[in-house]
Amino acid sequence: MQSRWSETEVAATVARYIGAGHDRDLAVWVYTTRLLGQDPKLVLHGGGNTSVKTILPDADGSPVEVLCVKSSGWDMATIELAGLPTVRLRPLQALAALPTLSDDRMVMLQRRLLMDPGAPNPSIEAILHTILRFRHVDHTHANAVVSLTNQPHGEDLIRELFPDSIVVPYVMPGFDLTKACDAAFKADPNADGMILLKHGIFTWSDDPRAAYEAMIAMVDKAERRLQQGRAMPFKGAATTSGGGVAAVAPILRGVVAQPTATEGQPRRLVFAHRTSDRIMHLCNASAAADLVSPGSGGGRRRHRGGAVRRRRHRGVQRRRRIPGPHGRRA
Ligand SMILES: [Zn+2]
Secondary structure, X not given: OOOOOOHHHHHHHHXXXXXXXXXXXXXXXXXXXXXXXXXXXXXXXXXXXXXXXXXXXXXXXXXXXXXXXXXXXXXXXXXXXXXXXXXXXXXXXXHHHOOOOOHHHHHHHHHHOEOOOOOOOEOOOHHHHHHOOOOEEEEEOOHHXXXXXXXXXXXXXXXXXXXXXEEEOOOOOOHHHHHHHHHHHHHOOOOOOEEXXXXXXXXXXXXXXXXXXXXXXXXXXXXHHHHHHOOOOOOEOOOOOOOOHXXXXXXHHHHHXXXXXXXXXXXXXXXXXXXXXXXXXXXOEOOHHHHOOOOOOOOEEEEEOOEEEEEOOOOOOOOOOOOOOOOOOO
16 A cells, blocks of 8 residues: 655645635645545545644634544545534543543533534544544554454454554444543553554544555555465466467467358457466466366356356355444444
């Protein structure tokens, strides 16, 4: 995974939002939130959240510290400022000291601290964002990180891979998770990120680009670790050298040529020569014949009207949406 940060695009976003009368910090928040949300390897629709701590004028014009945090359920990929409720920072932060807080009461108390009472509900992880005392906080449910944490020895894998990060055992999102993260962060305030087992990852910085790029760097590290441990499902076969594609293609074209009513003028097909790693991996498999035969789950072929169509094998089910590990959008 690579950073897609563009200073040119940041400048354009900032100019557009400032032109519409908005704060610069909020404009950058829109840019970074969309950048994260547009990568399905980081978040799916409604998941993840980001925040920025800034100072805005209160009703009487006096400055007030606020937390602007994504609202629950909004899609990060296309988010607008309407999906960014603004909450008074200090009283929200103080809620973390309560011993317990039910979901309903937390939603009510968070709403009571909104700068605009008509704003949507702040994320269920809003208080958690206040205890991470950095200007910009990003949170995703990155596939690679969750794939590692969900392994039987996921915690060991994560601790080995990210020795400078906080690791929090699985707790369902809500106030209990905030308390667990609060204790963990206080114990290690110089950590470079926080990984929530079977849930996701937080990165932070006072600089928006640094927070975003810390996320990308950590997810990239997790992706590389996954590649390293990946089993090879197709064992390679010993291949004999041929004459290359130029020597083989005319023979194949002759084999698949289709007779027509006119003698000596068969219908010929045009070949596209593709040799991606994944294709070559399958083609060179010692079990290639079994893998592509009917009943293997790799699909059946049938010829109809001259066209070659792929048919879904009965044993292969359509992908279905599966609820997340914690059953909530957070
Ligand atoms: Zn989450």
